[in-house]
Amino acid sequence: MSFDHMQRRWSNLRKVLERSGPFCRPDFEPSPENLQMLVDHCRILVVGAGGLGCELLKNLALMGFRHLHVIDMDTIELSNLNRQFLFRHKDIGFYKAEVAARFINTRVPGCNVVPHNCEIQTKSEAFFQEFHMVICGLDSIVARRWLNGMLMSLLVYENGELDQASVIPMIDGGTEGFKGNVRVILPGMSPCIECTLDFYPPQVTYPLCTIANTPRLPEHCIEYVKVIQWPKENPFDCAIDGDDPQHINWIYEKSNDRAAQFGIQGLTYRLVQGVVKNIIPAVASTNAVIAAACATEAFKLATSCSASLNNYMVLNDLDGVYTYTFEVERKINCLACSQVPREIEIKDSKYKLQNLIDLLCERPDLQMKSPAITAVIDGKCKTLYMQMVASIEEKTRENLSKTLIELGLKDGTEINVADVTTPSTITLKLKFPQDNSASQ
């Protein structure tokens, strides 16, 4: 593209990049170089090529960004096509990142989107370090937390002072039905995902005794078939695959039988699918609104041409269009972004390792998934429990029923916890009740 073409194509962007205004950031210098910087240098990683990701790539490409990478391990499904607008019927089964990148590169010549068809967890620190900004369009809280932890681990502190050059801003978007949110995170400087972990509502679960003995809702019947009947009868000799219509049909029929047996009404095929696959309703418009707000923030942050969202925005367009922006505060002892070691209080001397693991999973500010615990006991590093590796799980299983004291853990012992929610190990200091620890 000739210089002249480019000048005209981006004439809209140039207005806000080459002119100053009262709402610019103080460091803004109006200049043609601002556009040049976006076009030539600014490297952005888009995480997720789904509902938000497709929109993000389009928005960024039309806001002048050219060096874009997109990462997503998923392949395209039919139910994506109502909103993931870079995909067509013929693309079903192909990698989302790859198809999305090809579409953008064809439609917006000059834009170079590089796809990565893999999980973010397979990428190293060096990969993430290459980017000036990360924009997140994920439906997984675990992946978000992992990414948050990764960006925190890239921060460099010198004599306790944060090196600003090591900060990679993260813009995070999320949607569910007609609701969404956007936040701007400056790692180490503004509140991060872990600071506000209690924003994520706990997943709806049904007590096992209700499912087994006193079902009242169609959901209880579906859960029964999923959790109890399937493993028992193992109809297809494999785990449930929510995308296999035969599996869904089987669950539908069985839960229908159970519902009929108990006189429970309202069980539908759609509900069965929704419960089995934990489907979150999604529509084109909400994704587009949230992704657009994320892209605007990226543009403002990259160029300083305007102040940024400070720092959290929620949207709800069920009743009119409602938005609310507010400033979330940092948690002074945040596990991910503060330098303050976290203490964990132990209730009593009978506390077992299993209790500790449950605590790590249940506490709203920790919400771990399958924590592996190691500790230095009597000068030796010991693995107390690890679920992910079968052979180690077997060897350490007996520790679960032992008390912490029996395992040699004391008041003040530091335990190291690894979990899928974070790329790096977290250190927690055990705090026993005063009298107990004294008697030990």
Next chain:
Amino acid sequence: MASPESKSPEQSEKNRKYDRQLRLWGDHGQASLEAAHVCVINATGLGTEVLKSLVLPGIGAFTIVDGKKITEEDIGTNFFLETDSVGKSRAQVATQMLLEMNPDVTGDYIDEEPEQILSNSPDFFNSFTVVVATALTEKILILLSKRLWELNIPLIVCKSLGFVAYMRIQIKEHTVVETHPDNETLDLRLDRPFDSLKKHIDSINLDEMSFKDHCHVPYLIILYKYLEKWISEHGTLPTTYKEKQQLKDMIKSGMRRDEHDSSNSEENFEEAMNSVNKCLRVSDIPDSVINILNDDRCVNLTAKSSSFWIIAKAVRDFVDNEGKGLLPLKGNLPDMTADTEKYIVLQQIYHKQAAADAEAIWRRTLQLLRQLGRSSDSILEKDVKLFCRHVANIHVEKGSCIADEYDPKVFDTNIIVQNLENPESMMIYYVMLRGVDKFQAEYNSYPGEFDDQVEPDIVKLKTCLTKLLSEWGCGPLAKDDYVHELCRFGGAELHSVSAYLGALAAHETIKLVTNQYKPVHNTFIHDAVTSNSGTFFF
């Protein structure tokens, strides 16, 4: 073991494709969407973003009206134009590129300016379900607004200017049965139990139950029993915090312990205590519904009345007669710790009463149809049932004509004056955009459109604003910040700001065509600098 072969309802390809949205607006919402024909005026970046979020969910048809040829600038802000299409019809290329996304949708275009169509083919707009307009000048907007107001066709006007986005919905009257409120109030009638509920609960004696039964009684029954006791002692419902606390204590005293395992407390009694505030509301009709039932359109039906108003009148008559001052029962119960049988029996009692109420309203609806000389199949029983289920949250949107905002004789400017007193209010952007309208009308360009004219345009825009403000009876603006910012924009369309507003406008369109969810009432303004927004009614 059952055979893996299926007797289940295999889902159609279309159902699977739209699954994620069908869970929101249902098959009937989708059917309305597929029956809709939307007209979009001007395939700007904003215009095609609106269409994108309509084509993807499967709008029936669209028509683009746009007489412009594609420029290099268009390519930079509009995703639905190809780089090599400069000079071609913008309407034509955008139509092609949008249709490519979804084969279920049909679309066409008119390669003409909207003003030509307004003057040459006055009937052109008659057949559309909704019209969405972008990049209109003041003059054309006023004409279009008046025309569509007469035709009673909803109009959504969108503007995207720099970091500012504006949307105005013009609709005469819009009725919504399914508003999908975020927090639905329970309709349990504990204070005014219907006969079958009273009979059922009277037949239950908590004291005579075994522990196993006692701890599996739905909390609703527990609440009812203790409420009965309370009323026999006090004569009225507990209303104050203290009274409610006393009722909770009464419930707590009725809680039993398992003789075999004392740590096993009764969850259903805990639930009963926790539900006192939620469940013990006085059964009444919400003000919003009273207003609808008392609306002249409801009280005085005509041969032309819509189904909504006819059913509303049937509800009104029900309330005055067999409903004894209450709406038809909603009929759904929240889940509560209980054994299956006790819960299902209770659930059935609510279901049956709701069905009986709906049946009464259905009979009244048929009677009204006869009186109006309308055929009995012009309203379906399922529509009456739907209405009854959602009656506590029905909504009527009454709007105003956009052209009135440009007529100082009818425009009520108080809202502007009041809001401008708040320095955080988005109203400042309404004023700015009106100033830009005026500037365009006078100088045929955007303020700041040309690099060498930014400074003089600031002065000119200020003059336009001063005139407007004095017309409206407002004082002068405290600061020039916004004038400078608007001139800095120079009419620029930023893609991400257009994408934001376009998607919202598409969503409002979907609300209007599905008659679900409450639309914006009636002006929405967004500031992409702070990501704040505001809603105003003009």
